[in-house]
Amino acid sequence: MTKKAILCVDDERIVLTSLRDQIIHNFGRDYLCELAESVEEAWEIIEELNSDEISILVIVSDWLMPDVKGDEFLIRVRERFPNVVTVLLTGQATEEAIERTKQHANLHDYISKPWDESRLVKTLRSGLERIDE
Known part of the structure; x- marks a missing residue:
C-alpha cells in the first residue's frame, strides 16, 4: 500500500477529477491521490x-471555496504539518491572498486556472524533490 499521498482540495468535482487523472497519468500509483470537495472534508x-x-x-x-478560503486552509495546514508542500490552484485569488500564503504557509507555487498539465506536473515534481532534500 502507498504510504505517501497528494491531496487535492476544490469545491468543483470536475476540477478534482481532472487533477486526479493528471496526477495518476504522470505519477502512476507512486502516490495516493486523495480528493476533497471542501476544507472540512x-x-x-x-x-x-x-x-x-x-x-x-x-x-x-x-x-475560492465556501466557508474557508484556500490561503486560510493552507496556513492552518502549515501550522500543524510544516513539511507539507503547499500549492494554490485558482483563477480568482487576490495578490494579497497569494502573498499571505507565501509568507505564512510557505507556498511552494501558485498555478492559475485553467492550468496546463505540464505546469502542474513540473510544480508537483519540484515540490516532491524539495521534500526529498
Whole structure:
C-alpha cells in the first residue's frame, strides 16, 4: 500500500477529477491521490491518513471555496504539518491572498486556472524533490 499521498482540495468535482487523472497519468500509483470537495472534508482526510500513517507530501488547494478560503486552509495546514508542500490552484485569488500564503504557509507555487498539465506536473515534481532534500 502507498504510504505517501497528494491531496487535492476544490469545491468543483470536475476540477478534482481532472487533477486526479493528471496526477495518476504522470505519477502512476507512486502516490495516493486523495480528493476533497471542501476544507472540512480535507481535514477529515488529513486526520484519516495521519492515523493510517500515510504521509501527505503535497496539498493542492483552490482559493475560492465556501466557508474557508484556500490561503486560510493552507496556513492552518502549515501550522500543524510544516513539511507539507503547499500549492494554490485558482483563477480568482487576490495578490494579497497569494502573498499571505507565501509568507505564512510557505507556498511552494501558485498555478492559475485553467492550468496546463505540464505546469502542474513540473510544480508537483519540484515540490516532491524539495521534500526529498
